[in-house]
Amino acid sequence: MQTKIETFIRVFIDEGGYREVLVGLRNTLLIAVLGLLIGIVIGTVIAAIRVMPKYKRLPRVLDKICQVYVGFFRGTPMVVQLLLFWYVLLPLMGVNLPALSIGNFSIGPEVWASIIVFGLNSGAYISEIMRGGILSVDYGQTEGGRSVGLSYGTTMMKIVIPQAVKNILPTMGNEFITLIKETSVVSFIGATDLYKTFNDMGSNTYEFMVPYLVMGMIYIVLVSVIALGIKLMERRLARSDRNH
Amino acid sequence: MIEIINLQKKFGENVALNGITTTVKDGEKVVVIGPSGCGKSTFLRCLNCMEDPTGGSIIFGGEDLADMRVDINRHREKMGMVFQQFNLFNNMTVLENIMLAPVHLRTKRLKQAKRKNFGRKIANLFRKEKKALIEITETKASIKKEAEETARKLLARIGLEEKADVYPATLSGGQKQRIAIIRSLAMNPQVILFDEPTSALDPEMVGEVLDLIRELANEGMTMVIVTHEMGFAREVADRVIFMSDGVITEEGTPAEIFDNPQNPRTQHFLRAVLH
Numbered sequence: 342m343q344t345k346i347e348t349f350i351r352v353f354i355d356e357g358g359y360r361e362v363l364v365g366l367r368n369t370l371l372i373a374v375l376g377l378l379i380g381i382v383i384g385t386v387i388a389a390i391r392v393m394p395k396y397k398r399l400p401r402v403l404d405k406i407c408q409v410y411v412g413f414f415r416g417t418p419m420v421v422q423l424l425l426f427w428y429v430l431l432p433l434m435g436v437n438l439p440a441l442s443i444g445n446f447s448i449g450p451e452v453w454a455s456i457i458v459f460g461l462n463s464g465a466y467i468s469e470i471m472r473g474g475i476l477s478v479d480y481g482q483t484e485g486g487r488s489v490g491l492s493y494g495t496t497m498m499k500i501v502i503p504q505a506v507k508n509i510l511p512t513m514g515n516e517f518i519t520l521i522k523e524t525s526v527v528s529f530i531g532a533t534d535l536y537k538t539f540n541d542m543g544s545n546t547y548e549f550m551v552p553y554l555v556m557g558m559i560y561i562v563l564v565s566v567i568a569l570g571i572k573l574m575e576r577r578l579a580r581s582d583r584n585h
Numbered sequence: 586m587i588e589i590i591n592l593q594k595k596f597g598e599n600v601a602l603n604g605i606t607t608t609v610k611d612g613e614k615v616v617v618i619g620p621s622g623c624g625k626s627t628f629l630r631c632l633n634c635m636e637d638p639t640g641g642s643i644i645f646g647g648e649d650l651a652d653m654r655v656d657i658n659r660h661r662e663k664m665g666m667v668f669q670q671f672n673l674f675n676n677m678t679v680l681e682n683i684m685l686a687p688v689h690l691r692t693k694r695l696k697q698a699k700r701k702n703f704g705r706k707i708a709n710l711f712r713k714e715k716k717a718l719i720e721i722t723e724t725k726a727s728i729k730k731e732a733e734e735t736a737r738k739l740l741a742r743i744g745l746e747e748k749a750d751v752y753p754a755t756l757s758g759g760q761k762q763r764i765a766i767i768r769s770l771a772m773n774p775q776v777i778l779f780d781e782p783t784s785a786l787d788p789e790m791v792g793e794v795l796d797l798i799r800e801l802a803n804e805g806m807t808m809v810i811v812t813h814e815m816g817f818a819r820e821v822a823d824r825v826i827f828m829s830d831g832v833i834t835e836e837g838t839p840a841e842i843f844d845n846p847q848n849p850r851t852q853h854f855l856r857a858v859l860h
């Protein structure tokens with residue numbers, strides 16, 4: 342054990358392995374955070390479409406399209422979506438994602454691809470969460486908004502969705518944590534995330550025990566911090582339930 | 586004000602309204618009574634298309650609201666509605682509740698006017714005869730300021746100024762309903778529809794809400810009120826409509842309906858509720 346730890350310290354600190362880990366950590370967070378943001382936008386739009394009254398033709402058609410979208414992204418593993426996007430869709434469309442670098446801060450095309458796929462994927466899950474959230478808001482809120490002349494869209498944006506978001510915040514937090522954990526699959530298309538940096542360290546030294554142990558601890562700390570952040574946010578949003 | 590012609594509403598096979606024809610005149614107070622499930626709420630909710638009618642016409646502001654092509658939102662601004670369950674926006678303070686729609690809708694119109702003017706300015710560059718611009722006298726800030734003044738004035742009127750910045754969850758039912766009423770007043774409506782405004786209230790709060798409605802009635806507001814408060818109905822109504830099974834069974838002045846009902850169903854209903 343002694344030598345295992347020494348080996349790790351040598352690679353991690355003396356040989357600058359921590360720098361790689363920081364890049365991996367940054368990518369992991371970037372993919373999860375941007376993925377979540379994209380997912381929230383997509384999910385909210387899909388949810389608003391899916392709870393629309395369906396007398397007219399257009400909402401029905403849009404609803405069908407959304408169903409197919411959600412079905413696909415919830416029905417296949419994230420790795421499969423990632424591989425299909427990177428090795429099938431992008432080459433077929435002839436698209437080369439750009440690499441962005443500002444100073445020594447650079448984000449490669451694999452990371453962009455991961456962000457997009459994570460966004461599309463979480464959009465599907467969040468749409469279901471959001472739909473549940475919207476349905477949990479009393480229909481009287483919608484009627485109140487419509488009765489003073491606000492449109493369906495305005496009523497949703499200003500009245501229903503803010504309340505839905507409050508109701509689903511804990512579930513959203515779980516979705517974010519899921520995304521953080523799922524980022525460990527992006528190495529399948531060559532993106533550097535937290536998992537990949539520790540795995541590389543292990544491969545280089547033929548010594549996996551300590552790197553994986555440290556990696557596990559970092560994930561736990563990360564997730565705990567996020568869980569705490571969500572708690573604080575919930576407390577802030579509970580304002581409208583209290584006297585003050 | 587509102588002309589209702591052969592109004593029909595079906596929920597699937599269930600016929601809730603089976604041909605209602607009546608007219609609500611300017612300044613008139615119409616009270617609708619009848620047994621539970623007879624279609625009173627459905628009738629009221631069809632007037633502003635909260636439920637879409639399945640037949641007939643509702644003529645308001647020169648248009649037939651039953652026609653799905655009319656811009657119902659514009660008409661709803663002029664037709665306030667007060668619900669049994671208040672339906673204040675839970676995510677907003679009292680002041681925000683009252684200001685939301687006036688500010689949002691007027692700002693939207695301001696933006697539209699500005700966009701139109703921009704288009705005209707561009708087009709005028711190529712026109713010999715310049716087209717006049719729409720005169721714009723308000724700004725976003727002035728709209729907000731005015732709406733806030735109106736909202737505070739209305740709150741003062743019902744003695745709830747100090748509640749401006751609290752959330753609805755902290756209010757009593759009577760306070761909520763009075764705020765819901767002034768929220769619809771803030772739109773400056775031509776008519777207000779009340780659907781059992783006191784039915785969800787504790788008995789001690791019924792009075793304050795009825796007092797406010799009575800005040801508005803005395804000021805000449807046009808109203809359609811569904812209620813089980815027979816004493817109140819008799820007092821404020823210009824005309825009472827008795828409904829059963831989705832049709833108007835009998836209508837007349839309060840004296841005619843309450844003191845001398847002609848139809849056996851009306852007689853039966855009044856005997857049941859008045860004793």
Ligand SMILES: Nc1ncnc2c1ncn2[C@@H]1O[C@H](COP(=O)(O)OP(=O)(O)O)[C@@H](O)[C@H]1O
Nearest residue numbers: 596599600601620621622623624625626627628
């Ligand atoms: N949203 C709805 N869906 C299906 N049936 C409804 C709906 N609203 C009302 N109804 C039916 O229409 C009839 C009239 O109801 P309503 O207008 O609420 O009566 P009232 O207000 O006089 O008690 C009832 O038979 C009721 O079951």
Ligand SMILES: [Mg+2]
Nearest residue numbers: 625626627781
């Ligand atoms: Mg009713």
